[in-house]
Amino acid sequence: MSDLCLTLLCPPSVEEKLLDLLLMSPHASVFTSTPTAAHGLAFNNLNQTEQVLGRGFATQIQVFIGSADQLALLEAIKAQLAGAGLRYWITPVLDAGEIA
Numbered sequence: 467m468s469d470l471c472l473t474l475l476c477p478p479s480v481e482e483k484l485l486d487l488l489l490m491s492p493h494a495s496v497f498t499s500t501p502t503a504a505h506g507l508a509f510n511n512l513n514q515t516e517q518v519l520g521r522g523f524a525t526q527i528q529v530f531i532g533s534a535d536q537l538a539l540l541e542a543i544k545a546q547l548a549g550a551g552l553r554y555w556i557t558p559v560l561d562a563g564e565i566a
Contacts, residue, residue, distance in 0.1 A: 470533055470558060474553070476553075487542065487547070493539040497529040498527065500526050
């Protein structure tokens with residue numbers, strides 16, 4: 467089984483719901499969340515402040531998952547947050563561990 471990093475970009479309005487979903491999911495054991503600025507989003511989805519700044523406010527969440535859990539986790543997210551404006555991408559993790 468290979469390890470993957472699922473990166474999610476979510477609007478602040480659904481951040482807590484997504485974090486709760488991940489906390490309760492057996493498929494997401496380790497993840498991080500960070501406020502970020504998102505560029506390249508649809509202009510009509512931005513509020514006035516974001517339009518002036520040229521970037522959208524978002525939360526970036528990175529989830530460390532095994533490839534066997536990828537589909538189940540994405541299906542759970544899509545089922546509970548369909549239409550919420552989430553974007554995602556998946557990248558391979560070449561190495562991971564804990565430095566003790």
